[in-house]
Amino acid sequence: DGGITQSPKYLFRKEGQNVTLSCEQNLNHDAMYWYRQDPGQGLRLIYYSQIVNDFQKGDIAEGYSVSREKKESFPLTVTSAQKNPTAFYLCASSTRVAGSVFDEQFFGPGTRLTVL
Amino acid sequence: AQTVTQSQPEMSVQEAETVTLSCTYDTSESDYYLFWYKQPPSRQMILVIRQEAYKQQNATENRFSVNFQKAAKSFSLKISDSQLGDAAMYFCAYISTDKLIFGTGTRLQVFP
Numbered sequence: 001d002g003g004i005t006q007s008p009k010y011l012f013r014k015e016g017q018n019v020t021l022s023c024e025q026n027l028n029h030d031a032m033y034w035y036r037q038d039p040g041q042g043l044r045l046i047y048y049s050q051i052v053n054d055f056q057k058g059d060i061a062e063g064y065s066v067s068r069e070k071k072e073s074f075p076l077t078v079t080s081a082q083k084n085p086t087a088f089y090l091c092a093s094s095t096r097v098a099g100s101v102f103d104e105q106f107f108g109p110g111t112r113l114t115v116l
Numbered sequence: 117a118q119t120v121t122q123s124q125p126e127m128s129v130q131e132a133e134t135v136t137l138s139c140t141y142d143t144s145e146s147d148y149y150l151f152w153y154k155q156p157p158s159r160q161m162i163l164v165i166r167q168e169a170y171k172q173q174n175a176t177e178n179r180f181s182v183n184f185q186k187a188a189k190s191f192s193l194k195i196s197d198s199q200l201g202d203a204a205m206y207f208c209a210y211i212s213t214d215k216l217i218f219g220t221g222t223r224l225q226v227f228p
Binding site: 041 | 149153159161162163166207211213215216218219220221
């Protein structure tokens with residue numbers, strides 16, 4: 001089955017600790033994305049990557065870091081510099097249609113991060 | 117800058133009835149895609165329907181259809197014969213090149 005997997009489903013972190021969220025896709029998609037969703041709100045873009053070994057900051061990148069060493073993997077690290085990390089995190093991927101145009105995004109099931 | 121606006125934070129509909137969710141967007145691009153995503157209580161984002169801006173014909177997917185008015189920059193979603201399983205958050209989204217831009221969402225309640 002093709003799709004996007006995120007792990008873990010629930011994650012608890014103590015204040016001051018870094019934590020890494022996993023995102024893997026076997027759809028052979030070029031681009032991958034990380035979003036944050038707070039209760040009752042829409043999605044905000046953290047980071048995205050359109051090609052291996054390259055990524056760009058989204059709207060709320062402060063306190064987060066990413067890497068894209070493989071096409072199928074795009075892990076997100078929530079660092080201790082992120083002041084309010086408790087949220088729901090969604091990973092997505094999409095394929096390049098032509099040039100710099102990308103098609104619809106497919107989403108993983110999400111990770112719920114709670115800081116204790 | 118591109119923006120997507122959903123002016124209805126909450127909507128409700130009776131089972132088997134029809135409901136329309138509104139979405140407007142702002143862009144200076146001529147080529148783009150528009151989407152409606154559904155987020156049920158499981159929080160999995162599910163694509164409901166997509167529309168290419170160059171297509172004049174409105175997209176339909178079973179009970180779901182859109183009213184795409186390019187000049188007015190409007191992209192509403194119509195759900196016919198509403199079912200209890202349609203209850204969810206619905207997000208309108210726009211993409212031109214790299215970033216998908218979401219509206220703030222509309223929570224749809226379906227009453228039996």
